[in-house]
Amino acid sequence: MTALLLGLLACIAAPPPVLPCDDCALTDANNFAWSSTLDAPAWHLASGADATIAWDTLDRDFYGDPFDPAQDVGRVALVALPGLTPEDVADALAHDDLAQADVGLFVFCAPGGATTCRLSDFELFGNGMAVETYFVAGTGTWLLALLTPEDTIGAVAFLIPDAASTTTSVALTPDDSTLALDVDFRSLAPLAVRADEAFHVDWSGLTHDGLGNDLSLGTLDRLVVGRFDAPLSEVETRAHALTESADALWTLDVTGSEAELASLTGETPFTGIDGDATWLLALYCSSCLNPAPRFATVLVTAEDPT
Amino acid sequence: MSLLLALAACTQPNATPAPLTLPDLDGACVSDPELFTDVTAEVTAVPTVLRVRWAASEPVAARVIYAEDDAAAVLSTPDGATSAEAETLLLGLHPDRPVTLRVAAEIDGVQRCSDALQVRTGALPSDLPATNVVVDDTEREVRGWHAVAVIKEQARYATILDADGQFVWAYPVRDLFRATLSRDGTAMLANGPAQSWDTSGDIYRIPLDGGEPTLLSATGIHTDFVELPDGTIASLGWSVREFADGTRRLLGDTIVELRPDGTSSTVFDLFDHVTPDLSAEYDPVVVGGNATDVEDWSHVNSIAYDEASDAYFVTGTYNHSVLRVDRATGNLSWTLTDDPLTSDWEMRSSERELQMPHSVQLVDDDTLLVFNRGEFGDGASPTPCAFVSELDLDATAGAATPRGHYSSDACVTVPFLGQARRIDRHNTVVNWTSAGRITQVDRWEDTVLQIDLGLGTAFGSGEWVESLY
Numbered sequence: 001m002t003a004l005l006l007g008l009l010a011c012i013a014a015p016p017p018v019l020p021c022d023d024c025a026l027t028d029a030n031n032f033a034w035s036s037t038l039d040a041p042a043w044h045l046a047s048g049a050d051a052t053i054a055w056d057t058l059d060r061d062f063y064g065d066p067f068d069p070a071q072d073v074g075r076v077a078l079v080a081l082p083g084l085t086p087e088d089v090a091d092a093l094a095h096d097d098l099a100q101a102d103v104g105l106f107v108f109c110a111p112g113g114a115t116t117c118r119l120s121d122f123e124l125f126g127n128g129m130a131v132e133t134y135f136v137a138g139t140g141t142w143l144l145a146l147l148t149p150e151d152t153i154g155a156v157a158f159l160i161p162d163a164a165s166t167t168t169s170v171a172l173t174p175d176d177s178t179l180a181l182d183v184d185f186r187s188l189a190p191l192a193v194r195a196d197e198a199f200h201v202d203w204s205g206l207t208h209d210g211l212g213n214d215l216s217l218g219t220l221d222r223l224v225v226g227r228f229d230a231p232l233s234e235v236e237t238r239a240h241a242l243t244e245s246a247d248a249l250w251t252l253d254v255t256g257s258e259a260e261l262a263s264l265t266g267e268t269p270f271t272g273i274d275g276d277a278t279w280l281l282a283l284y285c286s287s288c289l290n291p292a293p294r295f296a297t298v299l300v301t302a303e304d305p306t
Numbered sequence: 307m308s309l310l311l312a313l314a315a316c317t318q319p320n321a322t323p324a325p326l327t328l329p330d331l332d333g334a335c336v337s338d339p340e341l342f343t344d345v346t347a348e349v350t351a352v353p354t355v356l357r358v359r360w361a362a363s364e365p366v367a368a369r370v371i372y373a374e375d376d377a378a379a380v381l382s383t384p385d386g387a388t389s390a391e392a393e394t395l396l397l398g399l400h401p402d403r404p405v406t407l408r409v410a411a412e413i414d415g416v417q418r419c420s421d422a423l424q425v426r427t428g429a430l431p432s433d434l435p436a437t438n439v440v441v442d443d444t445e446r447e448v449r450g451w452h453a454v455a456v457i458k459e460q461a462r463y464a465t466i467l468d469a470d471g472q473f474v475w476a477y478p479v480r481d482l483f484r485a486t487l488s489r490d491g492t493a494m495l496a497n498g499p500a501q502s503w504d505t506s507g508d509i510y511r512i513p514l515d516g517g518e519p520t521l522l523s524a525t526g527i528h529t530d531f532v533e534l535p536d537g538t539i540a541s542l543g544w545s546v547r548e549f550a551d552g553t554r555r556l557l558g559d560t561i562v563e564l565r566p567d568g569t570s571s572t573v574f575d576l577f578d579h580v581t582p583d584l585s586a587e588y589d590p591v592v593v594g595g596n597a598t599d600v601e602d603w604s605h606v607n608s609i610a611y612d613e614a615s616d617a618y619f620v621t622g623t624y625n626h627s628v629l630r631v632d633r634a635t636g637n638l639s640w641t642l643t644d645d646p647l648t649s650d651w652e653m654r655s656s657e658r659e660l661q662m663p664h665s666v667q668l669v670d671d672d673t674l675l676v677f678n679r680g681e682f683g684d685g686a687s688p689t690p691c692a693f694v695s696e697l698d699l700d701a702t703a704g705a706a707t708p709r710g711h712y713s714s715d716a717c718v719t720v721p722f723l724g725q726a727r728r729i730d731r732h733n734t735v736v737n738w739t740s741a742g743r744i745t746q747v748d749r750w751e752d753t754v755l756q757i758d759l760g761l762g763t764a765f766g767s768g769e770w771v772e773s774l775y
Contacts, residue, residue, distance in 0.1 A: 100742030
């Protein structure tokens with residue numbers, strides 16, 4: 001009993017030593033937290049009339065990154081969301097919880113290198129959208145999304161068919177739509193591992209993603225470890241493009257809920273982390289609409305107690 | 307040592323995985339390792355399905371009891387045939403979970419079982435969509451399994467969802483619209499519809515262990531099918547006929563029976579029973595993204611079969627109808643619409659009960675349950691709310707009277723397929739297909755289960771079953 005009390009006192013008196021793990025169980029406490037705010041314009045357009053959507057001057061995406069309006073748009077999605085306001089849609093997109101049941105209709109335009117689409121160009125499986133029938137007042141908010149060739153979203157706008165409007169053109173310009181990310185890598189419990197050793201991770205205990213939404217483990221299909229030669233505070237600002245901004249990157253396609261990190265592949269074999277750089281481990285869902293990692297944590301080195 | 311333990315207890319950041327807590331199946335039977343020998347279990351080509359083999363020291367009718375780690379429910383296969391060795395498949399398991407199992411048999415009134423065996427299921431395809439169970443009233447829902455097609459832009463799967471909306475089975479099938487368990491419970495049936503009236507379509511019979519599928523094929527079969535008691539598949543089919551001295555070609559619908567021996571025949575052709583209204587122009591049929599000169603006339607989208615009366619029921623969007631086809635003769639028995647000029651029944655309703663119907667089920671011999679998409683465009687709503695009609699048929703009076711009408715609390719638009727099925731005396735499963743939603747509603751029309759998919763994913767057609775065995 002005395003020893004137990006002493007042990008408990010030791011807990012209170014000083015922070016416990018962080019022990020490195022070999023078989024590392026990832027928990028929600030290890031996960032980063034993030035939130036986002038989507039700001040996009042709402043265009044009131046003439047009800048039942050064809051209209052032109054142009055993005056020829058759009059040289060930055062909604063993250064503020066460089067954007068080629070001709071090359072970076074693979075197709076344009078137009079989605080009717082009958083029961084939702086633009087604010088509802090922006091909120092649902094930011095929280096990654098837009099449901100298919102919210103959708104009334106969806107159609108696509110393939111601009112083929114052009115920087116405009118007309119409403120009458122949109123179709124689905126070869127069936128065109130009769131603008132005078134479908135794009136009419138009372139059909140709620142229409143989400144317009146410019147999709148990159150990789151099918152990620154580059155910019156968005158909201159279109160609202162309005163009987164009082166005579167507008168028949170939309171011009172998407174830089175800064176019209178912005179997605180502001182608030183990423184927190186500093187409140188999480190870092191994962192402590194031995195320096196210069198690969199290790200094993202098990203994420204079967206994860207229940208929520210970084211947004212706080214329920215996590216479906218079966219959708220996680222890629223594990224990434226990145227080394228950043230920049231402080232964590234700077235890495236946070238590039239959170240929407242972690243893999244692109246890493247100074248070294250190792251990846252592994254995964255199934256199930258565990259992996260040996262010695263199996264990671266990169267330009268060099270993965271031999272563990274060091275204490276000189278910022279290291280992140282992330283789990284991605286490549287089939288999810290939102291490209292953010294579902295899980296990301298900071299890796300730190302620790303030593304065994306002597 | 308105690309100090310070290312205490313220190314360890316307050317050092318949490320990098321705990322190693324907890325040892326598995328496996329369910330205690332001991333209470334289910336008396337362990338008798340001498341009765342059951344050589345018990346093995348392996349993950350099959352569908353990684354959530356386990357194949358268990360065993361040998362017994364004497365012939366027994368055995369089953370397998372099994373449970374996932376920490377699961378509340380212990381599952382069981384049915385008793386097999388009396389044999390000294392056998393194998394069976396364990397179904398209904400979740401991906402990537404440890405499973406404990408025992409082979410068990412009742413001998414002289416005592417349940418005897420093998421030693422416990424522990425196996426881990428594998429992962430299902432990672433591009434299966436996440437499901438979101440929005441409502442789950444376990445006391446009021448009828449718990450069962452949803453065999454259903456899942457449709458994404460890049461992939462389609464035949465799947466099984468459990469009562470909690472979690473995938474327990476999946477198999478990729480290109481272009482499928484429907485997935486349903488075979489009547490004998492050994493396979494998933496799925497369709498690969500023809501791309502046009504003159505190309506071949508397929509019905510796949512996929513063993514539940516993911517083994518090589520077998521195919522039944524026929525020209526022009528499309529969209530929906532139903533299995534008959536003898537294993538014959540009745541599928542919707544297409545046919546094209548010329549009208550107006552060959553100046554117009556119209557696409558109509560047929561019923562094609564594909565027999566287990568590989569033969570097939572058209573047993574019903576709507577053109578033989580209904581004359582198209584040539585004063586109307588119909589939308590062009592689109593094949594491979596290109597409009598053709600063939601007009602899409604009848605646009606039948608669902609088929610059901612009633613074993614008691616040996617009759618087919620199909621839904622036609624050309625005149626918002628339900629059609630009954632007598633299987634023995636191939637005759638059109640009757641047509642039900644809201645329009646007295648085309649209906650063989652008097653529809654006693656002030657509302658339109660049939661609007662783009664997309665599924666029909668005969669319930670209790672004299673009631674029809676119909677899923678209606680609602681009418682799109684051309685003066686109607688661009689985004690209509692889908693709904694389910696329940697119609698009593700009074701053969702003596704020749705009248706159809708609405709008994710119930712169900713629509714979701716929030717308007718749900720279903721531009722593609724749609725399905726309603728009564729699953730017991732009161733509860734109904736509604737599959738809002740392209741809206742990525744399945745609900746179960748009870749007798750008071752309250753939603754007692756709601757499974758949603760995220761943006762960009764949809765359900766195809768399927769069937770609810772109470773048991774996987």
